[in-house]
Amino acid sequence: MITNKKTARMGPERGTNIATPIVPLASGQINNADSPNELLTYQEVAQVLRITPRTVRNIIVAGELHVVAVGGSRRILRTDLEDYITRNRRRA
Numbered sequence: 001m002i003t004n005k006k007t008a009r010m011g012p013e014r015g016t017n018i019a020t021p022i023v024p025l026a027s028g029q030i031n032n033a034d035s036p037n038e039l040l041t042y043q044e045v046a047q048v049l050r051i052t053p054r055t056v057r058n059i060i061v062a063g064e065l066h067v068v069a070v071g072g073s074r075r076i077l078r079t080d081l082e083d084y085i086t087r088n089r090r091r092a
Contacts, residue, residue: 039068039075048081059084 042053045065049056059065060074065084067074 036077036079038078039070040078040081041073041075045076045081049085 040048042056045056046053056065056076060067060076065076066080067076
């Protein structure tokens with residue numbers, strides 16, 4: 001039971017996803033067994049790409065990554081992130 005009101009507001013809508021961590025794999029895919037239509041926060045996308053949330057926003061503004069409006073916030077479909085990774089993959 002959550003008794004702290006501030007803590008109650010800091011659930012997944014604030015960028016924390018405790019139950020299913022998102023981990024980048026060497027292949028560029030995301031290790032998460034949930035639905036491919038899973039919605040990710042800017043923070044989660046930033047963790048996968050190992051960049052800042054501001055850079056995620058810049059990528060979105062540039063039109064390279066699409067967002068879904070959910071209430072007053074924006075989310076990224078997991079499949080869109082995987083497509084972005086695939087499009088930007090380069091040979092070493």
